[in-house]
Amino acid sequence: MLDNTLDSEATRPVLWNISQSWLLYVMFAASLAIAGYGLYRRVMAWRRGQPAARFDQPWPRLKMLLTHAIGQRRTVRERYAAFFHTFLYTGFIVLFIATMVVMADHRFGLPIMRGAFYLWFQSLIVDIFGALVVAGTAIAFVRRLVHRPRKLVLNDESLRILGLILLMALTGFLLEGWRIAATADPWGVWSPFGYLVARISSLALTAKSMELAHVITWWFHSVLVFGFIAWVPYTKLLHILTAPLNIYTARLAPSGASLKPLDLDRLAETGEPMGVRTAAQLTWKDLLDLDACTECGRCTDVCPANTVGKSLSPRDLILDLRDLVRAPQAGEPAGITSTVTAAAPDSLWQCTTCGACMEACPVFIEQMPKIVDLRRYLVMEESDFPETMQQAVTSLETRGHPFRGTQSTRLDWAEGLPVKTIGEALDAEVLLWVGCGGALIERNQKVVRATAQLLAAAGVNFAILGREEKCTGDPARRIGNEFLFEMLARENVETLNRHAVKTIVTSCPHCFNTLRHEYPQFGGSFEVYHHSEYLAKLVSEGRLASATPLDQTVTFHDPCYLGRHNGVFDAPRQLVQISSRRMVEMERRRENGFCCGGGGGMSFVDEPAGQRVNQERAREALKTGAEVVAVGCPFCMTMLEDGINARRGERDVRVMDVAELLWESVGKKA
Amino acid sequence: MIAADIISKRTVTSTASATAQKQKIKVNIVVCLKQILDPEIPSRDFRVDSEKMEAQRGGASLVTNIFCENALETALQFREKFGGRITALIFAPAGGEDSLRKALAMKADAAVHVINDGAAHPDPLAVARVLAAAVRRLGNIDLVMVGRESGDWGVGQTGGLMAEELGIPSVSFVDRLEKQERGLLLHRQTDQGWENVEAQTPLVVTITNDDQNLPRIPKTRDIMLSSRQPIIRWSLEDLAADDAGIDVAEIRAGGGYYRVVDLAIPTKEIVCEMVAGETLEERVDQLADRIMSVVRSL
Numbered sequence: 001m002l003d004n005t006l007d008s009e010a011t012r013p014v015l016w017n018i019s020q021s022w023l024l025y026v027m028f029a030a031s032l033a034i035a036g037y038g039l040y041r042r043v044m045a046w047r048r049g050q051p052a053a054r055f056d057q058p059w060p061r062l063k064m065l066l067t068h069a070i071g072q073r074r075t076v077r078e079r080y081a082a083f084f085h086t087f088l089y090t091g092f093i094v095l096f097i098a099t100m101v102v103m104a105d106h107r108f109g110l111p112i113m114r115g116a117f118y119l120w121f122q123s124l125i126v127d128i129f130g131a132l133v134v135a136g137t138a139i140a141f142v143r144r145l146v147h148r149p150r151k152l153v154l155n156d157e158s159l160r161i162l163g164l165i166l167l168m169a170l171t172g173f174l175l176e177g178w179r180i181a182a183t184a185d186p187w188g189v190w191s192p193f194g195y196l197v198a199r200i201s202s203l204a205l206t207a208k209s210m211e212l213a214h215v216i217t218w219w220f221h222s223v224l225v226f227g228f229i230a231w232v233p234y235t236k237l238l239h240i241l242t243a244p245l246n247i248y249t250a251r252l253a254p255s256g257a258s259l260k261p262l263d264l265d266r267l268a269e270t271g272e273p274m275g276v277r278t279a280a281q282l283t284w285k286d287l288l289d290l291d292a293c294t295e296c297g298r299c300t301d302v303c304p305a306n307t308v309g310k311s312l313s314p315r316d317l318i319l320d321l322r323d324l325v326r327a328p329q330a331g332e333p334a335g336i337t338s339t340v341t342a343a344a345p346d347s348l349w350q351c352t353t354c355g356a357c358m359e360a361c362p363v364f365i366e367q368m369p370k371i372v373d374l375r376r377y378l379v380m381e382e383s384d385f386p387e388t389m390q391q392a393v394t395s396l397e398t399r400g401h402p403f404r405g406t407q408s409t410r411l412d413w414a415e416g417l418p419v420k421t422i423g424e425a426l427d428a429e430v431l432l433w434v435g436c437g438g439a440l441i442e443r444n445q446k447v448v449r450a451t452a453q454l455l456a457a458a459g460v461n462f463a464i465l466g467r468e469e470k471c472t473g474d475p476a477r478r479i480g481n482e483f484l485f486e487m488l489a490r491e492n493v494e495t496l497n498r499h500a501v502k503t504i505v506t507s508c509p510h511c512f513n514t515l516r517h518e519y520p521q522f523g524g525s526f527e528v529y530h531h532s533e534y535l536a537k538l539v540s541e542g543r544l545a546s547a548t549p550l551d552q553t554v555t556f557h558d559p560c561y562l563g564r565h566n567g568v569f570d571a572p573r574q575l576v577q578i579s580s581r582r583m584v585e586m587e588r589r590r591e592n593g594f595c596c597g598g599g600g601g602m603s604f605v606d607e608p609a610g611q612r613v614n615q616e617r618a619r620e621a622l623k624t625g626a627e628v629v630a631v632g633c634p635f636c637m638t639m640l641e642d643g644i645n646a647r648r649g650e651r652d653v654r655v656m657d658v659a660e661l662l663w664e665s666v667g668k669k670a
Numbered sequence: 671m672i673a674a675d676i677i678s679k680r681t682v683t684s685t686a687s688a689t690a691q692k693q694k695i696k697v698n699i700v701v702c703l704k705q706i707l708d709p710e711i712p713s714r715d716f717r718v719d720s721e722k723m724e725a726q727r728g729g730a731s732l733v734t735n736i737f738c739e740n741a742l743e744t745a746l747q748f749r750e751k752f753g754g755r756i757t758a759l760i761f762a763p764a765g766g767e768d769s770l771r772k773a774l775a776m777k778a779d780a781a782v783h784v785i786n787d788g789a790a791h792p793d794p795l796a797v798a799r800v801l802a803a804a805v806r807r808l809g810n811i812d813l814v815m816v817g818r819e820s821g822d823w824g825v826g827q828t829g830g831l832m833a834e835e836l837g838i839p840s841v842s843f844v845d846r847l848e849k850q851e852r853g854l855l856l857h858r859q860t861d862q863g864w865e866n867v868e869a870q871t872p873l874v875v876t877i878t879n880d881d882q883n884l885p886r887i888p889k890t891r892d893i894m895l896s897s898r899q900p901i902i903r904w905s906l907e908d909l910a911a912d913d914a915g916i917d918v919a920e921i922r923a924g925g926g927y928y929r930v931v932d933l934a935i936p937t938k939e940i941v942c943e944m945v946a947g948e949t950l951e952e953r954v955d956q957l958a959d960r961i962m963s964v965v966r967s968l
Contacts, residue, residue: 380890383887407712
């Protein structure tokens with residue numbers, strides 16, 4: 001049956017057994033009109049948003065589109081989705097192409113649905129992909145009805161969508177089978193699943209009854225297909241259109257640069273809200289984000305706050321915002337922020353701004369900046385935020401550091417070291433930015449000491465700002481006090497420029513991120529290195545050498561603001577590897593690293609017992625069997641030291657900064 | 671908070687209360703502020719200048735004295751409940767404006783700055799005279815609220831002296847107050863518990879801290895707007911012009927009411943001694959003897 005003579009003539013009749021086929025076009029037009037109207041409504045909603053520059057740099061954007069929309073690189077990270085979504089997604093594409101082929105051949109007279117192409121593609125491949133659609137829906141059904149993972153929204157809409165897709169695919173196979181059987185299609189076996197239907201049907205039905213069943217099912221199938229098209233913009237199926245658009249317009253800069261500045265003077269002048277109060281303050285990209293959500297729940301699944309049992313769920317926040325924005329009054333007069341916080345008053349204050357949600361999102365929704373936008377409104381317009389954060393903010397205002405009650409000064413760490421301030425060392429090539437966490441928390445003073453001693457040992461001519469240094473403003477910005485952040489940023493930029501600083505090394509990833517990504521907005525452009533990067537550079541240049549590697553097993557905890565937000569994963573690992581004999585990795589690492597719990601102002605908040613992010617991370621670190629947990633951030637240091645001490649039991653496990661490890665292995669003690 | 675041990679009711683009557691009662695206007699409040707060195711600097715950063723008899727500024731910021739902020743917060747809460755008008759008043763050098771701006775950001779209605787161009791730390795009587803003169807100049811004040819004491823010198827006399835200067839009664843250590851049909855009901859802390867005091871305006875009240883009157887965090891918008899609000903500035907001469915009670919020269923000199931004769935940071939000395947002895951018993955005996963000798967020497 002597969003012989004070549006038949007191949008060249010191979011095809012099938014189009015619209016076999018169907019009369020009044022013009023009705024098809026009426027239905028098509030109707031479904032397009034309904035879908036078009038729904039889409040028009042969405043597009044008009046986006047157009048009402050505030051401006052956002054997201055159509056620059058077409059080439060990198062196209063690459064994003066190819067990698068993540070067409071290539072679905074993030075989608076397939078998850079075991080289930082790798083199968084079910086790929087089956088549905090590729091199945092839809094192949095079946096769509098097949099429909100185009102039929103249209104080209106039948107309507108436009110292009111004789112392409114013939115011969116080998118007909119047999120291999122239009123019959124065999126299309127049949128297989130149709131079967132994959134069935135398999136995909138089956139997997140999705142099992143997941144939703146049997147496994148019921150916590151991260152999914154288990155609502156009826158999803159089941160209706162899956163049911164519709166399954167019904168479309170199954171009726172398609174019935175139609176194909178009955179046509180093959182009733183027309184005794186000589187190439188029927190090229191459509192193996194249709195052929196199977198044909199063989200089974202032949203046992204039970206006559207050709208006549210198959211013809212009748214065919215014509216009824218054909219119209220039913222058409223109603224389903226056109227109904228599906230019409231339904232797309234009104235359900236989460238909208239992501240078929242919005243996901244690629246959202247990926248094309250995604251943020252191209254590292255996620256550390258994801259918070260947008262506000263023109264506070266203008267807002268004070270006009271009376272418009274500072275931060276987001278209603279939908280009117282969202283950008284079109286924010287609004288598109290809300291419409292791109294597929295409700296997959298991965299953001300919530302990786303959220304550290306949610307993982308330890310807190311109420312924050314980035315996915316629910318996005319869906320709540322979506323529903324509020326779509327409501328006729330868009331949250332007026334209460335405002336969407338008040339509505340969201342009324343529903344879950346603590347949630348917004350549980351975010352560590354670690355960015356895991358954004359990294360997990362297959363369609364590149366930016367959850368974290370929205371949380372900060374909502375915080376901005378609550379902090380700046382309502383003064384409604386946790387008291388312990390208020391204390392940090394007040395301390396930033398009066399003392400330039402967030403640690404109320406610290407008994408340390410900015411210079412204590414350097415006691416006995418020949419460290420110069422920039423005023424004393426005008427020729428210094430590098431400024432060591434100590435950071436409040438490094439200077440004012442006793443444990444971290446050892447880290448800065450080790451870093452300074454390593455720089456000196458490598459012959460680096462460096463200086464510090466000393467008492468002139470102030471908080472970079474990172475906690476203020478992430479808590480939502482943009483005004484205070486701007487004041488601190490301007491002051492620091494002024495100080496740094498006055499001293500003509502070019503190169504900055506800092507052991508705090510939060511300072512690193514702010515100095516690197518946020519200060520250029522205030523006229524401060526510096527070459528900024530995290531100490532791990534700079535020390536790794538010194539090692540590779542032969543200016544530092546590890547003499548006695550530590551004979552202990554070390555694991556490394558990625559600081560969010562170094563790793564995920566800035567893509568620095570290897571430098572600290574290089575330091576760990578040369579400073580110790582054995583290195584082990586934690587399960588959640590690099591891009592998928594799990595926050596220590598200290599970012600976003602959360603280190604100033606007392607977490608309820610049993611819901612502490614640092615203990616969850618400590619548990620994971622201890623599971624590796626490591627004797628040393630290496631960190632690269634003063635906040636991670638305090639959070640993990642607390643967590644490890646609470647959980648290590650009899651085990652002797654230390655938390656050390658990578659600089660301390662290196663300093664020990666270079667042969668000195670800090 | 672434990673329940674009050676003693677709740678007594680006393681009535682403080684002012685001779686001048688009749689006018690305020692008759693007019694039935696909204697309560698006119700003045701809250702006096704003082705700026706002090708940030709009390710939360712690390713203790714090793716705190717140094718005193720024993721020549722000038724004052725704390726060295728160093729790198730510390732100036733902040734509004736906490737009890738003054740409690741007073742402002744109490745006034746704001748009173749206004750929210752019963753209406754009124756709040757004027758923030760400070761007697762300070764130019765930098766004192768920051769405290770007034772913050773008061774405006776917290777939503778005080780007006781701000782008055784009496785510029786201190788004399789001694790850095792005038793004594794409480796000099797301050798009370800200046801503040802009282804400013805209150806008189808403002809006119810029609812029903813209620814003067816001041817912090818119970820300042821966080822730097824902690825003398826705690828300005829409120830009482832002001833009342834004396836103004837010739838009106840004062841109630842101290844108040845943490846809450848309410849308007850009643852006739853006058854005010856003041857809730858005050860005492861060593862034994864709480865007291866409720868009924869009083870007529872005009873009145874000076876010194877405010878102490880409580881869970882209820884933690885100063886609010888001003889809204890950013892209000893902070894930004896406060897920088898554009900007007901501040902009334904008076905010199906000592908302005909006050910002296912229509913007030914015979916003000917001796918400008920004396921106030922510039924810091925007043926003559928008291929004098930600081932010595933100022934020093936208490937030193938703590940830790941000496942480590944090892945107790946000698948062959949056996950544990952010997953060492954314990956030695957230790958006991960040593961403790962007894964130290965105790966006797968105190």
